[in-house]
Amino acid sequence: MTKVRIFVTYKQSVFDPQGETIKDAIHTLGHDEVKDVQVGKFFDVTVEGTGKVVEKTIEEIADQLLVNFNMETYKYQVMEED
Amino acid sequence: MTKVRIFVTYKQSVFDPQGETIKDAIHTLGHDEVKDVQVGKFFDVTVEGTGKVVEKTIEEIADQLLVNFNMETYKYQVMEED
Numbered sequence: 001m002t003k004v005r006i007f008v009t010y011k012q013s014v015f016d017p018q019g020e021t022i023k024d025a026i027h028t029l030g031h032d033e034v035k036d037v038q039v040g041k042f043f044d045v046t047v048e049g050t051g052k053v054v055e056k057t058i059e060e061i062a063d064q065l066l067v068n069f070n071m072e073t074y075k076y077q078v079m080e081e082d
Numbered sequence: 083m084t085k086v087r088i089f090v091t092y093k094q095s096v097f098d099p100q101g102e103t104i105k106d107a108i109h110t111l112g113h114d115e116v117k118d119v120q121v122g123k124f125f126d127v128t129v130e131g132t133g134k135v136v137e138k139t140i141e142e143i144a145d146q147l148l149v150n151f152n153m154e155t156y157k158y159q160v161m162e163e164d
Contacts, residue, residue: 001117007124022125026143033139035083036128042089043104046118057115061108 002047002054003080006062009040014071050081084129084136085162088144091122096153132163 010016016038023037043066047054058076067074092098098120105119125148129136140158149156 009126019125022147025147029143029146031139031143033130033135034127034143035130036126038126040124040126042122042124043101044118044120044122045116048115048117053115057113061111061113061116064111065104065107 001080001082002050002078004045004047004054004058004076005079006043006045006058006066006074006076007040008042008067008072008074009038010071011073044079054078083162083164084132084160086127086129086136086140086158087161088125088127088140088148088156088158089122090124090149090154090156091120092153093155126161136160 019036019038022039023034026034026037045058045061047057049057062074062076063069101118101120104121105116108116108119127140127143129139131139144156144158145151
């Protein structure tokens with residue numbers, strides 16, 4: 001079993017309105033030391049198998065389901081493998 | 083400046099309907115090797131300062147804004163510090 005965390009973020013070129021709104025709200029709370037906020041989502045996925053087999057699964061589900069490649073990009077990180 | 087990633091997830095005791103729905107969709111794609119999916123969000127926050135000062139800011143904005151402690155919990159990780 002392998003536990004993988006897939007991080008999905010907006011592409012650099014895409015404006016992140018939620019991040020801007022949260023930054024403004026943080027400033028309203030008085031935390032002007034916060035200079036930037038960006039929002040993303042992540043998926044903790046448990047996959048049967050290890051190594052290349054898992055990599056293939058992750059890439060396929062990212063391509064076919066989890067990521068909107070028009071606006072988003074992704075990275076993933078193996079959290080646990082046994 | 084310190085870059086911190088704040089991870090917000092549902093508490094263990096809270097059902098994650100989005101994760102279940104995504105798992106079902108992944109199975110529909112034929113990836114039965116995927117056994118579990120949990121969904122979370124993260125905030126990449128850039129804060130002026132370092133160390134304890136930043137920790138205090140992170141804890142305050144999590145408490146006051148980012149996290150719904152009824153259903154959610156959070157962790158954070160320093161990504162860059164200079």
